[in-house]
Amino acid sequence: MAINGKFRVSMEDVFPEGAFVVSEVEQVRDFDKSTPQKFVQQLDKESGLPMWAVSVLDADPGARKGDKTITVKVLDEVQPVPPEAVVVAGHEFRPVEFDGLTVTPYVDDRRNRVAYSLRARAMRAPPAKGGKPASASTETKPAGGSAEGKAVA
Structure with missing residues (x-):
């Protein structure tokens, strides 16, 4: 049997309704090689x-x-950059898709259940379905808290 613990999956398999970035991209710490004084980034085996x-x-x-x-x-060799935010109903969202996605099941001892670790080879913006880039937003709230916006030059 050629199963090595991880399975290739599609974005649609894992996130059928899509996904949104909610954090910065950070280095993963190698707990075996790092010390309190020296951070060592984990490398994929x-x-x-x-x-x-x-x-x-x-x-x-x-x-x-x-x-x-x-x-x-x-x-990735270099820190991945999250996709641009889009503005929907006045709120910024960062929709994301992952390429080369794999899932590895493992036992979560804290919850006494099977959990899943996700890895990907790349992140990117999904194909456009509406909205506009956050940087292109032209509305601001005027002083006084009015709901009306005005264009910024």
Whole structure:
């Protein structure tokens, strides 16, 4: 049997309703090699690539409360850059898709259940479905808290 513990999956398999970046991209600490005085970034055992972590919000309304925010580890030589934010109803969101996604099941001793570790080779913006880049927003709230916005030159 050719199962090595991890499975290739598609973005649609894991996040059928999409996902949103909710954190900065950070280096994953290698707890075996790091000391209190020296941070060492963890490398993927198979590829040797540095590991980066980003938290994402699962947009599936049926996802359990404790499973709404998931950490995805991205393998890349350089720090991945999250997609641009889009403005929807006056709020910024960072929709994201992952390429080369794998899932590794493991036993979560704290919850006494099977949990899943997600890894990806790249992160990118999903194909546009509306909205506009956050940097292109032209509305601001005037002083006094009025709901009306005005254009910024």
